Every structure is written in structure tokens, then in C-alpha cells.
Amino acid sequence: MHPLLKDNLVAKGLVLSFITDFFRAYLIDNSLDDLISLLKRGKMEDNLLDFFPTAKRSAEAFSEHFTKEGLVALVEYNEKKMFEVKLKEMKSALTTQIAEETDISEVIETVKQRVKDAKIPDVEVVRILWDVLMDAVQWSGKNQQQNANSALRQVKAWAKLLNAFCTSGRLELELMYKVQIQCYEDAKLMKLFPEIVRSLYDQDVLAEDTILLWFRKGTNPKGRQTFVKALEPFVNWLEEAEEEE
Structure with missing residues (x-):
């Protein structure tokens, strides 16, 4: 397809x-x-805007043109791809800053x-933040206590960042699910779930209502029974504190 890209032909829209x-x-x-595979083979998958006249090389022009031409699936594919690139870029920028x-x-x-530039949904932001923060921790291969300390130190150090984006009960719950999944999937964090939740509560990232909602009605099954059991003493403490008030 590259021979097509002669400047004068592109400029005329041909x-x-x-x-x-x-x-x-x-x-x-x-x-x-099949079409995407073909474009990949021709090394054109990432350069579709090169087919457009210079003045029209924008995501909006791409979407508008191919939607009008009835190629909505291609538009959706391209938007998804661009969104993933922006997520990756945000993750990378955050990783550097942290x-x-x-x-x-x-x-x-x-x-x-x-978030504004890429129109990233708030739920996605919370997930990315947690991933980046945990990826930045220097984990120890064997020392469980050291891992616990490192994770909790990280939560404490960056609580304000989490707080800035966990702005509703729904997003706090999303963060709890994220912590749950990570503790379930990563053996070295399995026992840390209650401590991380407690720390997020102490740092005002998670509200009591969110923790109780997760405890009573959480819907993610990953390790749920184990984590509910592990969190029980803390939940009892929360409920007792509530009764005393």
C-alpha cells in the first residue's frame, strides 16, 4: 500500500x-x-491517517469519513486502539512521576x-492508579513482613492521589475490587488484603460505608470468602465504633 502514498495523490483525496x-x-x-491482519502485514495498521490529505489528519476526520462511508466497525476499532494507546501513555507518564x-x-x-484529553472513564483512572502504585513497590522475594510494610508505605505516601480520584462510593468500591483482585492474583499479597483496606480507611480513601457494602454485598467472587473472613475483625471494630457513637 505504500506506493499509493504519493503526496499529490494523497493531497487530492484520491x-x-x-x-x-x-x-x-x-x-x-x-x-x-482479516482487514486488520492485512493492514498489519503491510505495516499500515498504525498509519491509516497517512491516507488522508494533510489538513484532515485527525481522529475526528477519520471517524467522520469512515462513518459516513458505512465502515463503522473500522471506526470503532480505531477508537478502541487509540484509547488503549492513551491509557498506556498515561500509565507510562504516571510510572515515571511516581x-x-x-x-x-x-x-x-x-x-x-x-483524563480530559483522552476522555478516560473515572473507573479506569482508579484502576490505573492502583496498578501503577503497586507496580512501583520494591517487592521482596520471600519476606512477607517486608512486603506488607512496603505496600502500606506506598498507600500512605500516595493516599492523596487516590483520594483525588476516588470521589464517590462507587469509585471507592471499584478500588476495593481492584485491591481484592490483586491480592487474589498475587500470592505475596494474599494475606495483605485487610491491612491494605485498613490503611486506605485510615488515610480517608475508603469510607466506612464502602467497606461495609463490600463486606455484605460485594459481587466479585475472586478470593471473596477468604477476604471476607480476613476482614471480619476490622468490620466488627467498625460496627462497634459506630454503635458507641
Whole structure:
């Protein structure tokens, strides 16, 4: 497909017109996956905007053109792909800032800006933040206590960051599910669930109501029985404290 990309042909819109007809014809008998494989083989999958005249090389123009031409599946594929790239970029920027121990207010601004630019859903933001924070911990191979201390230190150090984006009960619950899944999937964190939840509570990231809701009605089954049991003493303490008030 590269020989098509002669500047004058692209500028006149002839290449776009040709490629649109080709895509449409190809998709009559083949799936979108087949088309993507073809583009990958031609090393064009990431460069579809090169078919557009220079002035129209934007995500909006891409979506508008191919939607109008009835190639909605291609538009959806491209949007999903771009979204994934933006998530990756945000993760990478955050990883750098956390490794460099950038000031929390600056990190919050970075996240807000990227969320705005990429229209990242709030739930996704909470998940990314937790992933990045835990990935940055220096884990010990064998020492469980050391791992516990490292994880809790990280929670404490970056609680304000989590707090800035866990702005509702729904998002707090999402964070709890995220912690639950990670503790379930990572053997070295399995026993840390109650301690992490307790720490997030102490740092005002998780509200009591959220913890009780998860405890009574949580819907994610991963390790749930084990974690409910492990969290029981803390929940009892919360309930007793509530009764005393």
C-alpha cells in the first residue's frame, strides 16, 4: 500500500477514495479482523491517517469519513486502539512521576489533564492508579513482613492521589475490587488484603460505608470468602465504633 502514498495523490483525496472503496469491497467477503491482519502485514495498521490529505489528519476526520462511508466497525476499532494507546501513555507518564517521587499535586494535575484529553472513564483512572502504585513497590522475594510494610508505605505516601480520584462510593468500591483482585492474583499479597483496606480507611480513601457494602454485598467472587473472613475483625471494630457513637 505504500506506493499509493504519493503526496499529490494523497493531497487530492484520491488515495483516500481508493482505499475506502477497497476497504468496503474487501469487507463484503472478509471480516474486520482479516482487514486488520492485512493492514498489519503491510505495516499500515498504525498509519491509516497517512491516507488522508494533510489538513484532515485527525481522529475526528477519520471517524467522520469512515462513518459516513458505512465502515463503522473500522471506526470503532480505531477508537478502541487509540484509547488503549492513551491509557498506556498515561500509565507510562504516571510510572515515571511516581518513580521520581514527583509532588502529589503535580501528579494529580497530570492525571486530570490526561483524563480530559483522552476522555478516560473515572473507573479506569482508579484502576490505573492502583496498578501503577503497586507496580512501583520494591517487592521482596520471600519476606512477607517486608512486603506488607512496603505496600502500606506506598498507600500512605500516595493516599492523596487516590483520594483525588476516588470521589464517590462507587469509585471507592471499584478500588476495593481492584485491591481484592490483586491480592487474589498475587500470592505475596494474599494475606495483605485487610491491612491494605485498613490503611486506605485510615488515610480517608475508603469510607466506612464502602467497606461495609463490600463486606455484605460485594459481587466479585475472586478470593471473596477468604477476604471476607480476613476482614471480619476490622468490620466488627467498625460496627462497634459506630454503635458507641
